[in-house]
Amino acid sequence: MKKVVVGLSGGVDSSVSAYLLKEQGYEVIGLFMKNWHDDSVTISDECPWLEDSNDAMIVAEKLGIPFQTVDLSEQYKERIVDYMFNEYERGRTPNPDVLCNREIKFDVFMKIALSLGADYVATGHYCRKGEIEKNGEKIYQLLSGKDNNKDQSYFLCQLTQEQLSKTLFPIGELQKSEVRRIAAEQELVTADKKDSQGLCFIGKVRLPDFLQQKLKPKEGNIVEIKPDSETYQTGIPEFESKIEELKFLSQKYQYQPQDGKVVGKHQGAHYFTKGQRKGLAVGGTPEPLFVIDTDVEDNVIYTGQGKKHPGIYRKGLFINEDEVHWVRKDLSLKPGESLELKARIRYRQPLQEATLYQTEQGMYVVFKTPQASITEGQFVAWYDGEELLGSGVIS
Template sequence: MARVVIGLSGGVDSSVAAYLLQQQGHEVVGLFMVNWHDTTGTLEGDCPWHDDRLFAELVARRLDIPLHVVDLSEHYRRRVVEYMFAEYERGRTPNPDVLCNREIKFDVFLKEALKLGADYVATGHYCRKREEPTADGRTAYRLLAGSDPGKDQSYFLCQLSQEQLRYALFPVGEMLKTEVRRIAQEQQLATARRKDSQGICFVGKVDLPLFLQQRLAARTGNVHEIKAAWPRYARTAPETATETASAATPAAAPETASAPAQAAAPPQPGDQPSTERLAALAAPWRYTVRDGKKIGTHSGAHFYTVGQRKGLGIGGRRESLFVLATDVQENVIYVGEGDAHPGLWRPALRIDPAEVHWIDPSEAMREGESRRYAVRIRYRQPLQQATLYRRREGLFILFDTPQRGIAAGQFAAWYDGEVLAGSGTIAE
């Protein structure tokens, strides 16, 4: 059997993963990462990782496996947190958990595990890996959704490479969360009843504006309301690449895979809309202060994201206000009333050429090619049916049903059945 280094995080999933590996006969070594020391903006505990380390030690002792500790905080600060600050400063919405997996857990951590003689590295992620021989004699590594539909975490691993997957093991990927809890209780693991971690990877739950103020200064600006009757929403076709969805965009569309009655018909096989048309459909709504009325103030446009409801501090409405767009240059937030507001919905998005990532590069789309995939633009979003178009300007994703709250900086991930085929950062 193999020597497997597992990232013991102090949570129940990695604890049970370690136990399962041990039961399979592997030589299991625990490795605990310290990735963040600063508690500025955190909502729970002075030093949350201290508690995590204690639980990891208790589990290692119970399973009688060695536990090593490595401080990766400088790598984490430089490769994840600095990226996060830079993205928010640009008015984009990053996903630090995806970056943490690509840059830390399956890169820096992997290298530390190899120093300990690891044949494989294991984590407690709810996803699966499959190995397939290819016609050219190599082995292709497939990333599959976890068996528990309520806990599938494959989205967070959407940026992994073939080399990273080669070393990866996901022992709980075939299991339901309830099974994991049951095993933890039966084996009397200290983490059996511990709550799942929340918030930013290795930082925890934070007051985001307060956390970001470590680098981004608060700056008072205006909140402008855009009415649902804004004339440009009613146009039947965009006139420029800065205007988007046609009148086929519904006033409300549930975030499910079933298309509402007003949704545009899905593309037919062989359909090849012009690049100009795709660019227009993928472009975000653009507003100026003349398009809406000032209804309040805020503390900094870079603290808000498209689709956000909480934190606006403006009441007295029949329905909640939602962020439609932010302008960090002018420090203005544009909002609309109700989650059926047309400004929240878009039929398409674009990914810059350099940001398109394929789990297996041999499956990459060629320029001019189109394919059907199921896509999600955020964790736990039900998969959405879409057509992907590869053009010189990038990868366009045209959804069968317009999507709510598409935010620049987030990751779109596309699936072929249960296999996660690729992903990319949403351009705008």
């Protein structure tokens, strides 16, 4: 019997994962990760870890599997929370879910599981793992989940071959409705439990309150840029080289306060992110204002009216070489090579046609159609059909 450690989170997905593995004849151990102590920033009882760990324990008891809790709050603070503060301070918007999988679940947690003698780690992610042979070598594929509404492959876009080799995704072939049905049939306490939302393992957080622990409020101006601003009237120049064209397509608009008019005040540019609409507290505009850029150096937020504002869109993005990651290393590009495929810049975004261009400095991703709110610090992931091939941090 192979031994599997399941990350029991106290939710329905991991509960059913544990049940299915037991049915398949694995020796299953349930492990709950405690990653957060500070309740002062979570929104009242939305995701108290105590209740979750209790539910996880009740599920383990029901399934007759051993259960224990591991406290990873120190590593979580160091690798996720501090990283988030640092990124926001630099005016970037991190994705804690992707990081949490890379740094905590499939690294710290996996090492603990393997030290307990486990052959595999299993999670309740909606994605699948494939295996192929290439030149006599076994290669693992990260495939999207069968439930298109719940596919979570994007959150796992930073996994490595080694991590995939030791991972199982028991519910990847199922629809969410089937997972709930199985939980109900097995009378698992989590059958009707709402999906947890908010920050991976912390729960629902008031982001400004959370960030204010480290990043102090600092009043600055909200500047509105008109859609017919000169910034957008540049036209497309003649290019001397392909790299020049890629740079042009990927560069963000540069704004100065004098390019627009001051329409309000904010409490810190580092609390805001591109595409954000809530929290600006500026009324009286015919269409809602969206953040089109933030300048943390000068503490200015630039906004534009309506979803169609030209400042929201751009066709390309760049990833620094040290932040390009291939799940399928065997398919990675060499400088000068390009590849047409599909990509997404956020979870649940429909896949978009794109071309990757690898250079010495890093990779350009150019989309067929302009994309809304390409945001520094977020991840772009690229796919061939159902298979996620790689990802990178937007720089």
